[in-house]
Amino acid sequence: MADALLDVRNLQKSYKQPEGVLNILHDVTFSIRKGEIVALVGPSGSGKSTLLHMVGLLDRPTGGEIFLNGHEAGQLNDKEKTLLRRQYLGFVYQFHYLQSEFSALENVIIPQMIAGTDKSKAEEKGREILAEVGLAHRYDHRPARLSGGEQQRVAIARALIKDPALLLADEPTGNLDPQTSDDVFNMLVKRVRQQGIGAVIATHNMDLAKRMDRVLTIQDGVLKAL
DSSP: OTTEEEEEEEEEEEEEETTEEEEEEEEEEEEEETTOEEEEEOOTTSSHHHHHHHHTTSSOOSEEEEEETTEEGGGOOHHHHHHHHHHHEEEEESSOOOOTTSOHHHHHHHHHHHTTOOHHHHHHHHHHHHHHTTOGGGTTOOGGGSOHHHHHHHHHHHHHTTOOSEEEEESTTTTSOHHHHHHHHHHHHHHHHHHTOEEEEEOSOHHHHTTSSEEEEEETTEEEEO
16 A cells, blocks of 8 residues: 555464464554554454564564555664664553653653653653643652553553654553543544554454444454454
């Protein structure tokens, strides 16, 4: 697809084991356009996380191609992949992975500072995005003083502060109660829409999945469109 932000072609993943080859993904092909939010659903162990890790250039496929904003990632070395991730990708996981010794603001801005952003500029943008996700009153609070939903909002702010072209989210509301899950999901989608980025969101929640632009289902390593 010429205008695709993400273009995955015939992606495969397998592992060699003593008893034979374990196939995880089989010829997965799909594309994501800019501004499109796509749900990825499937039972536990179906390959959702494996697919997101490969699309996020965190794991190498056994076969196939991944084009990210026109760049063929399979031809890049590890350093080039790291630069591509920093430039184009944002990640949100089921577990927020916040650093307990740092405040909400520090958790959001430290990755940006490591990437070379000036501290004052990072803090200004960090405060802005935390306010936008409803945490203006929590800038200086450490994770232990935040609720589960607030911690996940910080994780989302950390992913979106870099203005990624593509957001990858792996069960981002999986650890939250239904009401908090709904609130966090609505906030996430609102931010993605406002920024006009593409998003792939893995979820077990079909009610949430149906509110996205498209639903892709994966089962036994095979991807299908619903």
